[in-house]
Amino acid sequence: MKQAIMLEPGRIEYRDVPVPEVGPGQIEVKIRKIGVCGSDIHVWHGKHPYTSYPVVQGHEVSAVVTKLGEGVTEFKVGDLVTIQPQVVCGKCYPCTHGLYNDCEELKVMGFQTTGMASEYFVVDAVKAIKLPDGMSDEHGAMIEPLAVACHAVRRFGDIAGKNVVVIGGGPIGNLVAQTAKAKGAAKVIITEISDYRLKVAEKCGLITVNPTQTTLRDAIRSAFGSDGADVIFECIGSPKTLEEAVEVARKGSDIIVVGVVPDLCPINMGFVQDHELRLIGSAMYRVEDYREAIELVGKGLIEFDALITHRVPFSDYAGAYRLIEEQKDKAMKVMIDMEK
């Protein structure tokens, strides 16, 4: 089978490798679609701190089950699935307390262990999640980023009736905002400086704010009045917007840190103490987030199509990155099509 392997930043080569044996408890799948995400782009640029080369990428997928290993009864050949890309130890404190996304030995497929950028992939059946009949393979590959959003909202808790601010209108910010709305938030505003991404957010039914035109403080006042925001999701990972999130928080607000923050970030901790703010990290997802993502899509509450901006054949994996470089904010979710 063909496998796309990144030998060093910016260089992808195709290799013919044997399809691995399907062991007991495992399944073989044929990969259909792979979404490219922000972390993949960091790997392409050699800027992902926890990835070494060579690496096989691909962690946002849909795939069709092609073979069942001994003892696998929960799937049948032909099922459309997605795959949780976390490889965990099963022994550490988080793993033994249901928090395996925080595993002390966490390895993620496509970063610290082999990803799914190959025609076939063999994986433990427990990592596969069946997608509902009728779900397209593109939407199937969007369940992973939506699970990120579901987890972020879960980290806050019951969002029904709450005033929500989402900072950042990239795919994750957009999906966090859509998830909050789908789960009954009173009002959700999303801030973004790219006109293109603002338009996409509008298409998804979100209330948009361009912080180059209105300050976040004013936008919060006009959306929520003196009540302010109950929760602010930072989905950029920029020290500047994190600081701003703290500054505009109301007393008792929660700030959920969803964006990957590459730099140290000066936070006014005196303000955090005095305002009883809670700063809450959110990292990846667990199976319950996948299930919730699938449920929200099933209820017709999530708009994916507006986010899928480009499609690139598997034979031109590097082309996906060049396209992202050229299109910048206009490339939101680029889908690798394995059939081409």
Ligand SMILES: [Zn+2]
């Ligand atoms: Zn990703």
Ligand SMILES: [Zn+2]
């Ligand atoms: Zn562990």
